[in-house]
Each structure stands twice: as structure tokens, then as C-alpha cells.
Amino acid sequence: MNLLFTGVGGQGTILTTKILSEALVHMGYDVKMSEIHGMSQRGGTVNTQLKYGTKIYAPNIGEAEADIIVAFEKAEALRALPFLKKGGSIVMDEREIYSMPVLIGQAEYPHDADEILSKCVEHVSVVPASRIAEELGNIKVQNICLLGALVKLLELQDINWDALIAQSVPPRMAEINQIAFKKGYDLISAKKELT
Amino acid sequence: MQKAILSGDEAVARAAWEAGVSVAAAYPGTPSTEILENITTYKDDIYCTWANNEKIATEIAIGASIGGMRALAAMKHVGMNVASDPIFSAAYTGVNGGLVIVSADDPGCHSSQNEQDNRLYAPHAKIGMLEPSDSQECKDFTKAAFELSERFDLIMMIRMTTRVCHSKSIVQLDQRENIQAKTYVSDPQKYAMLPVNARKRHIAVEANLEALKAYSYSSDINKTEINDTSIGIITSGISYMHAKEAFGDSASYLKLGITYPLSDRLIIEFAQKMKKIYVIEEGEGYLEEAVKALGIDCVGKQLLGSQGELNAQKVRIAFGLQAAGEGYATDKTAPPRPPVLCAGCPHRGFYHAMGKRKDKILAVGDIGCYSLGVNAPYNGFDIAICMGSGFSIPIGLSKALEMQNDTRKVFGILGDSTFFHSGFNSMVDAIHLGANVCLCVLDNSITAMTGHQENAGTQKNLMGYEVPAIDILQMIYSTGIDQTCVKIVDPIDQKAMGEAIDQALETDGPFVIVTKRPCALLKEVIKANKGAHCTVDPDKCVGCKACMKIACPAMAFEGKKANITDEASCTACGLCMQMCKFDAISKAGI
Ligand SMILES: Cc1ncc(C[n+]2csc(CCOP(=O)(O)OP(=O)(O)O)c2C)c(N)n1
Numbered sequence: 001m002n003l004l005f006t007g008v009g010g011q012g013t014i015l016t017t018k019i020l021s022e023a024l025v026h027m028g029y030d031v032k033m034s035e036i037h038g039m040s041q042r043g044g045t046v047n048t049q050l051k052y053g054t055k056i057y058a059p060n061i062g063e064a065e066a067d068i069i070v071a072f073e074k075a076e077a078l079r080a081l082p083f084l085k086k087g088g089s090i091v092m093d094e095r096e097i098y099s100m101p102v103l104i105g106q107a108e109y110p111h112d113a114d115e116i117l118s119k120c121v122e123h124v125s126v127v128p129a130s131r132i133a134e135e136l137g138n139i140k141v142q143n144i145c146l147l148g149a150l151v152k153l154l155e156l157q158d159i160n161w162d163a164l165i166a167q168s169v170p171p172r173m174a175e176i177n178q179i180a181f182k183k184g185y186d187l188i189s190a191k192k193e194l195t
Numbered sequence: 196m197q198k199a200i201l202s203g204d205e206a207v208a209r210a211a212w213e214a215g216v217s218v219a220a221a222y223p224g225t226p227s228t229e230i231l232e233n234i235t236t237y238k239d240d241i242y243c244t245w246a247n248n249e250k251i252a253t254e255i256a257i258g259a260s261i262g263g264m265r266a267l268a269a270m271k272h273v274g275m276n277v278a279s280d281p282i283f284s285a286a287y288t289g290v291n292g293g294l295v296i297v298s299a300d301d302p303g304c305h306s307s308q309n310e311q312d313n314r315l316y317a318p319h320a321k322i323g324m325l326e327p328s329d330s331q332e333c334k335d336f337t338k339a340a341f342e343l344s345e346r347f348d349l350i351m352m353i354r355m356t357t358r359v360c361h362s363k364s365i366v367q368l369d370q371r372e373n374i375q376a377k378t379y380v381s382d383p384q385k386y387a388m389l390p391v392n393a394r395k396r397h398i399a400v401e402a403n404l405e406a407l408k409a410y411s412y413s414s415d416i417n418k419t420e421i422n423d424t425s426i427g428i429i430t431s432g433i434s435y436m437h438a439k440e441a442f443g444d445s446a447s448y449l450k451l452g453i454t455y456p457l458s459d460r461l462i463i464e465f466a467q468k469m470k471k472i473y474v475i476e477e478g479e480g481y482l483e484e485a486v487k488a489l490g491i492d493c494v495g496k497q498l499l500g501s502q503g504e505l506n507a508q509k510v511r512i513a514f515g516l517q518a519a520g521e522g523y524a525t526d527k528t529a530p531p532r533p534p535v536l537c538a539g540c541p542h543r544g545f546y547h548a549m550g551k552r553k554d555k556i557l558a559v560g561d562i563g564c565y566s567l568g569v570n571a572p573y574n575g576f577d578i579a580i581c582m583g584s585g586f587s588i589p590i591g592l593s594k595a596l597e598m599q600n601d602t603r604k605v606f607g608i609l610g611d612s613t614f615f616h617s618g619f620n621s622m623v624d625a626i627h628l629g630a631n632v633c634l635c636v637l638d639n640s641i642t643a644m645t646g647h648q649e650n651a652g653t654q655k656n657l658m659g660y661e662v663p664a665i666d667i668l669q670m671i672y673s674t675g676i677d678q679t680c681v682k683i684v685d686p687i688d689q690k691a692m693g694e695a696i697d698q699a700l701e702t703d704g705p706f707v708i709v710t711k712r713p714c715a716l717l718k719e720v721i722k723a724n725k726g727a728h729c730t731v732d733p734d735k736c737v738g739c740k741a742c743m744k745i746a747c748p749a750m751a752f753e754g755k756k757a758n759i760t761d762e763a764s765c766t767a768c769g770l771c772m773q774m775c776k777f778d779a780i781s782k783a784g785i
Contacts, residue, residue: 025200034362036305042534042567043748057440059362062508064522079529084522099532104572104746107530116527
């Protein structure tokens with residue numbers, strides 16, 4: 001299974017991938033996780049990639065190789081599209097973060113990215129993870145909320161996620177992250193019932 | 196046995212500890228930085244330090260090796276250019292304690308100024324080379340490299356790439372070996388490279404490389420995997436992973452772990468069993484040329500090219516296993532999202548003031564966070580080549596302008612870490628030569644771009660101990676420059692910043708500006724700024740957008756008014772306040 005996480009520097013994509021790979025190793029999978037940091041820390045696009053299965057060779061994902069794209073930001077989902085495999089899924093937050101070229105009027109933000117993607121990709125779930133995080137009082141837990149949604153989608157519930165989350169974040173942040181995870185998890189089931 | 200999920204960098208650090216390394220030095224550089232950062236975990240056993248540049252880091256390691264201890268130096272690919280001088284000559288001397296140089300290359304230029312393939316250094320410098328392809332091999336090969344270094348009296352290089360450094364996979368952990376220190380015995384014929392000794396050592400190093408080459412034939416660091424023999428793939432490092440994923444068991448593999456010296460015999464024997472040979476490698480056609488030189492017909496670069504990073508899909512498409520374009524596409528594209536100067540970044544104030552005087556200035560940048568000033572709206576400089584050059588290119592450039600009666604003043608821009616790296620050498624020449632330039636040291640009290648490493652100007656070292664901070668100003672004054680031609684300013688203070696630039700423009704000859712303000716992301720700074728942010732009074736804001744010119748990521752223009760949209764990252768530096776003629780912005784939360 002090839003997962004591509006994409007977002008903007010500071011959104012916590014790397015932590016999300018770390019927690020998930022930890023869980024997958026527990027479950028006995030061979031796991032490779034690849035992250036690119038450096039220039040990307042300064043508000044640029046950040047991609048992390050996670051591959052798991054019985055035996056994994058290459059750590060990075062090429063075009064048309066991702067089974068699932070998890071986008072923490074709307075325009076980044078659009079940018080990552082070429083990496084999606086035919087028949088793959090996109091889980092995307094509706095959050096919009098304007099890049100500098102947009103802020104200074106040199107480029108236009110694609111507000112309709114979710115609609116465009118829904119038209120051309122069969123499996124797109126737009127989730128309000130950042131809104132839920134804000135309602136919980138900390139936008140930073142957006143990443144764990146998305147992780148919850150992804151775990152549901154991948155049917156990886158046989159793991160004590162609450163414990164794993166608690167050991168991966170500072171103690172005072174454990175509870176809010178656990179709640180965010182649960183809310184994200186429920187988002188997908190609710191959606192499935194709707195359709 | 197204990198297992199852990201480690202990145203390649205973490206695995207090299209672990210290997211250094213397990214292999215009994217005693218001294219490790221580096222200059223930071225993505226993707227190699229985490230090697231030394233992780234070695235600090237073992238600081239009770241390993242003396243580890245940042246050096247001012249890669250040459251110094253390498254020389255520290257060489258000294259420790261000659262002194263009888265196992266030593267490691269790590270650097271990014273371009274760092275090896277800086278370190279090449281000692282490497283080429285220490286290759287002749289050989290080692291006492293094992294000596295390993297780690298080169299982390301960056302195919303795809305994720306965070307570098309070029310894509311150079313440092314495998315080419317190994318034959319040129321006459322050092323052995325191992326190429327790991329995942330974290331377990333990073334650990335195993337690094338440990339093997341120390342053994343080989345001592346056994347064959349050679350410097351060994353571990354050649355990594357971004358995907359090897361920054362990918363995490365499962366690694367088996369072992370204990371630290373008890374390595375006996377080797378006594379230092381005075382031996383100038385081996386260690387003092389004057390011509391008379393160097394000529395003899397050249398013969399010795401060639402013989403040692405021959406011996407390693409013979410060993411390489413039977414070493415299990417190279418792996419032969421025979422499956423279907425219609426296609427034989429010769430590969431190394433991360434490229435093996437891409438090849439294996441693309442071809443699976445439908446091809447046979449010669450996965451070379453020792454990529455210098457290459458075992459000709461191994462390659463010939465493998466090729467003889469195969470109908471067709473593909474060479475799959477990222478970067479230059481290093482293996483391919485070696486295979487062809489043995490008279491073996493093969494295909495590689497002609498299909499793969501030498502630019503960018505490989506992945507399995509590129510391999511599939513290049514070798515016709517799969518057609519391109521089997522995914523999704525839309526016409527709509529995402530707007531670019533380049534990295535930007537952070538909210539509160541001191542460099543923003545510098546670039547804004549420079550921008551106001553653009554027609555009188557031609558600026559040369561360098562490598563650091565301030566490199567981001569090249570982007571709009573600052574368009575802060577035109578030229579950036581390599582570390583330190585920000586202060587030496589202006590010497591030649593100003594001459595060229597002068598010869599053509601171009602009256603613009605050439606400004607050079609670099610940071611504190613770059614100043615210590617090599618910028619000071621260039622400054623000395625500029626002042627010594629009386630060049631008509633303005634040299635700007637953007638001192639944010641840390642090596643920021645690579646993630647906040649200490650440097651010679653900080654009061655702590657890599658191991659967290661108190662050390663004397665070297666004073667940049669005293670260094671500048673030591674050149675004897677007229678002190679009225681040195682200005683120290685807070686770059687956020689636009690009046691002072693502008694005056695300093697104006698004074699530089701009025702001065703004929705060398706002028707120095709030192710901007711002093713710590714990086715906004717430093718822990719102490721974040722703590723001091725806690726809760727503070729700017730706020731825009733919508734009643735006073737007339738929507739003139741003057742404040743938007745500084746391109747601060749904490750601000751946006753919404754509903755015809757400016758607004759601080761990201762109070763959490765706003766540091767209340769106050770640069771936007773200075774832009775506003777209507778007093779609409781004030782500080783809050785203090
Ligand atoms: C020869 C070489 N070594 C290392 C690097 C990696 N590198 C890029 S920027 C940088 C640090 C710059 O720090 P500083 O000059 O203090 O500027 P800041 O980022 O703090 O603004 C380093 C180490 C490089 N590009 N070239």
C-alpha cells in the first residue's frame with residue numbers, strides 16, 4: 001500500500017506518518033517512510049510518503065503509484081494528483097492556506113479544487129478536519145484528525161491508537177489528540193452511511 | 196535482538212557508536228545534518244562537534260584517525276567540494292584509526308544548489324566507497340567501512356542520497372564494540388605529504404586500492420541475485436530498490452555495495468550469465484562507464500537520463516515495462532508554494548530596505564535562509580553560487596561594472612554561519628583589495644536554514660556545553676577597516692537599516708553592514724515573544740496595501756482590509772507597523 005501525505009510546512013504531516021508507521025510495524029508489516037525536509041520547512045509544500053506490505057523496496061512514490069493521497073490542504077491535493085494510481089482515493093481537508101504568490105496577487109487560489117478532483121477521481125472524501133480541530137481549540141490536531149479518517153479507510157482499527165497517540169505527543173496534548181482521532185475516524189463511517 | 200525504525204542518517208549515527216568511533220565532526224547540510232545531531236545521543240562515548248566548514252570537519256577527523264582513534268566526518272555533497280583538499284592528500288597517507296567520510300548527495304535538488312554525483316570523487320580522490328540502499332545497510336556498511344579502512348589503510352567513503360538519508364526503515368540494533376585505541380607512532384614518511392613522501396605514498400595507496408578490489412570480489416557487501424537471466428541489472432544504492440520494485444524477480448541483479456574500487460571480475464562473471472545488461476543508477480553514468488570499459492554492452496543513461504531523482508515508476512517507463520500517464524490529470528494547476536521567510540524573520544527587514552534602493556544596487560546572495568530573498572516581492576539579489584561566494588563574487592563583479600562605467604554598488608549578502616564557513620576569508624580579500632563593495636552579514640545568531648545548528652558565534656556547542664562565542668564584529672575590525680565604514684543595525688528598524696544602506700552607497704570602497712537580530716524561531720525568542728502579535732484596526736485601515744509589500748505570511752488582505760490572519764506565528768516584530776501611514780497597526784498581547 002502506497003500512501004502520500006501532502007501539506008504545508010508546519011501542518012504536522014511528518015508526525016502523522018511517523019505514528020502510522022509505528023503502528024504498521026507493530027502489526028508486522030515491512031514499512032518504509034520517506035520525508036523531504038530542508039527548504040520545505042519554510043512554509044513550502046511538504047510531502048511524506050509511507051509504503052507498507054510484506055516486503056517494501058523503494059521508499060518513494062512515483063507518478064501514478066499512490067493508492068491514497070492524504071492532503072492536509074486543498075490546493076496541495078490538486079498538486080499531488082499526478083501521483084494517484086488509477087482507482088486510488090483522495091482524503092482531503094477543505095482547509096485553504098494561501099501561498100505567497102497568492103497573497104501578493106501573482107497567482108490565483110483554486111477554491112474549487114475539491115470539486116475538480118471529485119469530478120475526475122472516483123473516490124474523494126473531503127473532510128473538515130481543520131474545522132474540527134479548531135472547534136476542539138487547537139488547529140494543530142488537524143493532522144491526528146486526518147489520521148483517524150485514514151485509519152478508518154484502511155481498516156487498521158486493530159491497534160490501540162489511544163495509547164500510541166499518547167506516547168507520540170506531549171502529555172498535555174494527549175487527550176485532545178485522542179478526541180481529534182476519534183472524530184476523524186467517525187467522519188469516514190458517517191460518510192459511508194450517507195452514500 | 197532490539198529493533199528500531201531509523202532513518203539512514205540515524206542508522207549511520209548508530210553505526211558510528213557501535214563501531215567504537217571516538218571523534219565525529221561535520222558542518223551541517225541537508226540531507227546529512229541529522230548524522231551528527233544523532234551522534235550527540237552517544238556524547239559520553241563520542242566527542243562530536245560542528246566545524247566551521249567541511250574542510251575543517253574532515254581535518255578534525257583526519258587528526259583523530261592519525262592519533263589512533265576511529266573517526267567520522269559527515270557532509271552534504273557540495274560540502275565534499277570544500278573538503279576535497281584534505282581528502283585528496285590524506286588519501287595518500289592512509290589512516291591509523293579507521294576514517295570514514297560520509298557524503299550525502301541530493302539528486303533532485305530537494306535542498307541544494309546542484310545535483311553533483313559524489314561517486315565520481317572516489318576514483319579521483321583514491322578512497323574506497325560503499326553505497327547503502329536502506330537504513331539497515333547504512334548501519335552495516337558504515338561499520339564495515341571502519342574495518343576496511345583499517346584493514347586496507349584507506350579512507351572509506353559512505354555515499355548516501357536524500358532518499359537513503361531521510362527514509363525510515365527497520366534496523367536491528369547491536370552493542371558498542373570495544374575498539375582498542377591505536378598508539379600514535381611518529382612516521383613522517385607516512386603522514387607528512389612533502390613531495391618525497393607523497394610520491395611513495397601514491398604507490399602505496401594504489402596498492403591498497405588493488406587489495407580492496409581483490410577483496411571486493413568475494414565480499415558479501417556486493418550481492419548477486421540470479422533469477423531469470425534474460426535481463427541482468429547492475430545497480431547500487433537506492434537505485435537497486437527502484438530497479439527491484441520495477442523488475443521484481445523477472446530480472447537478475449548485481450547489487451554493488453562496494454562501488455569503488457569496482458570488482459571487474461564480479462561484473463564480468465555476472466554479465467557472462469546474462470543475455471542483456473541494464474545499468475540502473477541515479478545521477479551520472481558512473482557504473483555504466485565502468486561496465487562499458489570492460490567491453491560489456493549495456494543500456495542505462497540513454498534511457499534514464501542523468502537529471503533528477505529516480506523512482507520505480509520512472510524505471511518502468513524508461514525500460515518500457517509500463518506506459519506513462521496511467522494515473523489522473525486535470526487542466527487546473529495548483530499555484531506555486533515556494534518556501535518563504537517566516538513571520539518575524541529579521542531578513543525581511545533587510546530585503547525591504549534594500550528593495551527601496553534597488554536601482555542603485557546590484558546584489559549577490561549566498562546560501563542560507565536569506566536565499567529566499569531572491570523571490571518576489573523582494574527580488575533581493577540576482578546571483579547565488581556557493582557558500583562564501585557572496586563576499587568574493589562582488590570583488591570581481593564590482594570591477595566588471597567599474598570597467599563599463601556602471602555606477603551601481605555591488606552588495607554581498609550572507610549569514611553568520613556562512614561568514615564563519617568561508618565568508619570571512621572573502622571579506623579579508625575584499626577589504627585588503629579595497630573593493631568598492633558593501634558586505635552585509637545577516638547575523639541571526641544561528642545556522643537557521645539547516646534547522647538551528649550552533650556555530651562559532653553561539654555560546655553553546657553541539658554537545659550542549661558552554662563555549663566562548665567568537666565575536667563577528669571583532670573579526671571584522673581585525674581587518675583594520677575604517678570603523679566608520681562598519682554599521683551594526685537591527686534590520687527590522689527601517690530607518691536605521693535604510694541609513695546604513697545609504698551610507699554604504701555614498702562610500703567609495705569597502706563598507707560592511709552587520710544586521711543583528713536573532714532568528715524568530717529560536718526557542719528563547721519564541722518564549723520572549725509569547726502571546727505578542729500585531730493587530731490591524733479595521734477602522735483606521737484604508738486598504739492601501741502598503742503593509743502587504745513586506746510579504747509577511749502572518750498577514751493577508753481580506754475584504755479590502757489588511758489583517759493579521761495568523762496571530763500565532765506573528766512575532767510583533769513591528770515591520771508592518773512601519774509600513775502603515777495611517778497608524779492602523781499596533782502591538783497586542785504584550
Ligand atoms: C558547502 C556547503 N555546506 C553546507 C551547505 C548547507 N547549508 C545551506 S544554508 C546553510 C546555513 C546558512 O546559515 P547562515 O549563513 O547562518 O544563514 P541563515 O540560514 O541562518 O539565515 C547551510 C549549512 C551548503 N549549501 N553548502
